[in-house]
Amino acid sequence: MNYILSDGDSRTALLPFTFTRPVADIRIGILTIREKWEKWLQTSTSSLTEEYLSIKYPLKMEAENIVINGAVLPNEALVGAVIELRPKQALIGEEKVIAFATGNPEEAFDLDDYERIGFEGELFMIKNTWDIFSRNGEALQADFDFLTKGRKSAPISDTNHLVRPEHIFVEEGAKIEYSILNAANGPIYIGKNTEVWEGSLIRGGFALCEKAVVKMGAKIYGPTTVGPYGKVCGEINNSVIFGYSSKGHEGYLGNSVLGEWCNIGADSNNSNLKNNYAKVRLWNYATETFDQTGLQFCGLMMGDHSKTAINTMFNTGTIIGVNSNIYVPGFPRNFIPSFSWGGASGFRTYNLKAAFDTAKVMMARRGKEFDEKEQAILEHVYEATEKWRNF
Structure with a gap:
């Protein structure tokens, strides 16, 4: 069939x-x-x-x-x-x-x-987009059970401290040293050829997919997923990073989803809880309004190829489209359209050639080619999202 x-x-x-x-x-x-x-x-x-x-x-x-x-x-x-x-x-x-x-x-x-x-x-x-992080724990447990059934974990170095090691599974080629892995509240899956650098603190559920890296001193709360070739550090809570994206420095990412080929600059932070504890609203592309999620905790949704500079701040419930670059101080608006360039003081349209040049370099660093197919898709997104770039 x-x-x-x-x-x-x-x-x-x-x-x-x-x-x-x-x-x-x-x-x-x-x-x-x-x-x-x-x-x-x-x-x-x-x-x-x-x-x-x-x-x-x-x-x-x-x-x-x-x-x-x-x-x-x-x-x-x-x-x-x-x-x-x-x-x-x-x-x-x-x-x-x-x-x-x-x-x-x-x-x-x-x-x-x-x-x-x-x-x-x-x-x-x-x-909905927020289901990706809010239901990640259920999906992670189901995947863990399916992928590890009847299999034996690769050995874990005795430099590490493990809590509930029976709920920790490590694939071949993974390197983990001098870290704490606590699977008391959810499983921990460490994929093939990954690295967990020394001093990392990880609470399950957690998934580190193939060739991804957790850098020194990271503090990760589950349920969190880091996709293939991802690189993370700082503090991360209940977030999903699709793959090939980096949050490689200090700063907080919580109740959030990052697409592929994203980069979060050093000391960038997102809010995941409003000061008045009200339920969070998110931009809805269909209604072109901010609609209620019903969630008290909801952070950042960032489309593919988008990036932030150092010390960037995001309000609770921020949506960023594809291939946007946010880089000036202050809190930008809660909805940033695709191909936006700027920040709290204002935006302009991100030049297509410059955006493609950046994508080529970033993808080449991971051994991937920014080819005609990738370019055609992004060109279509650029045209389809033009109506929201009324800067």
């Missing part, structure tokens, strides 16, 4: 992260949603996403296809129900279409044309 992960109706609610990737390529827990499905299904998947993203994430169609809602995380019962679907059947849970079997995934979907199969099991779906 050919499996396709669809953006469905979740994409807009998950901007700015879905400006540059399909919904299924969001990281939550240890793995991206796509990686979870592919490991459970033991096969590759493709994407049904926006046309401009298809140059990087092409759709693969066969005579028989099962299209899965890319915002839904798999579990054993759900995977079993999905693989049992037959042509013209749709799996329904919590009044949402979870998956359907079709010969043509690109044709308009009409539920009335399908036999409805009810799913009564547990359903884990990310519906």
Whole structure:
């Protein structure tokens, strides 16, 4: 069977992260949603996403296809129900279409044309950007159980102090010295060829993905995920960093999500709690207003390729789009559109050539190429977000 992960109706609610990737390529827990499905299904998947993203994430169609809602995380019962679907059947849970079997995934979907199969099991779906950090603990535990089942952790140097070592798993090639790892409140997963430098204090749940680094003296509170090739230091609490991004110095990051290729300057901080303890509102790309999250703790949402200078400060509930550069003193506005350059004293549009030159250099440092596909995607985002750059 050919499996396709669809953006469905979740994409807009998950901007700015879905400006540059399909919904299924969001990281939550240890793995991206796509990686979870592919490991459970033991096969590759493709994407049904926006046309401009298809140059990087092409759709693969066969005579028989099962299209899965890319915002839904798999579990054993759900995977079993999905693989049992037959042509013209749709799996329904919590009044949402979870998956359907079709010969043509690109044709308009009409539920009335399908036999409805009810799913009564547990359903884990990310519906908003803040779900990525607020539900990261659940996803991290599920990934930890799945990835480590029946396996034995690599040995951990006895220079470290471990609390609940049975809930700590280290992959081959990882280096950890003179640090404290406390898994009493959640599992700790240390990925392949990672490094935890001396003096680090880590409380689970925590995931350090392949070739990521925790620098000296870091203080990390779970549930937190650092994606592949990430580099972190300072104080981090309940945050998700997708991958290839750096928060490599002192400063606080809490209840936040960073996309890929981001850089947080030294001594930069975000607020995750309002002074009056009120619930936090976030910019909504669909309504173009600030909508209620229902959360008391909510920090920074930063799209791919965005960066801050040293000593940058962010108010509670700040949204930053793709490829923005924030660098002047003071608190900037709570919504910073994509391709913005400036800070509290004002913004201007970030020059495309300069933005691309920076992306080329940063990606090359991680052995990745900023190619024509990457450039075309960012050019589309630049044009699509122009209406919000009314500087």
